[in-house]
Amino acid sequence: MSSVLFVCVHNAGRSQMAAAFLAHLSEGRIEVRSAGSAPAGSVNPAVVQAMAEAGIDLSAEVPKILTPEAVQTSDVVVTMGCGDTCPYFPGKRYLDWRVPDPAGQGVAAVRPIRDEIRERVRGLIAELGG
Template sequence: MTERPTVLFVCVHNAGRSRMAAGFLQHLAGDRIDVRSAGSAPKDAVNPVAVDAMAEVGIDIGAGEPKLLTVDSVKQADVVVTMGCGDACPIFPGKRYEDWELDDPAGQSIEAVRPIRDEIRRRIEGLIHSLEH
């Protein structure tokens, strides 16, 4: 683990779960942790319902476009958190991997996305604690 760990969040579209997770980690950890996200099959834009759900808690995740997962992005990460991307994420020895089973917010209402958002925040708080202690 480096002095300033790098966390990579990966989901299929890099438009919902991974974006919400990255938004929470950036918001809660600031510059103590380098935050990245990517998708195995990225969409053209971030999920607008995910953007709205995060805006409700004061976090803007609407900027930027979903990014394609690359081997280099995994190599550069200390921690890789996958969220439903199956076997698309390459595995490298010495990396810490976590698989978070979370419902996909794609096509869901804001009412359905709020509990997903809140669960992601809970897991992010635990991740920060584990990285800083």
């Protein structure tokens, strides 16, 4: 089973949405993690609302700290705006998804970000054969 780690700074928006979509759309065929280099206290409420509109409940999710172990145990690491704070390990496949940050945005601004992430996740599932 492939494993994917999504990383952003706060683990409160983009990486949470990507992880939730991958878990949902791969129906458990791909192991999914998400983390942040400087995790926020909670998931962005506009992100929770936008994902609820897509049928995915993020209300119980909590931002998690990025650890070297999380990177080492993942096959693919998808960075989403964390830049140089993401640890690098040789032999891992890294993808950098440049997706707008939903921080401080209302749900109307989060919806197109959510939809872009969903399409990127669909493409990743196709690549991984999940």
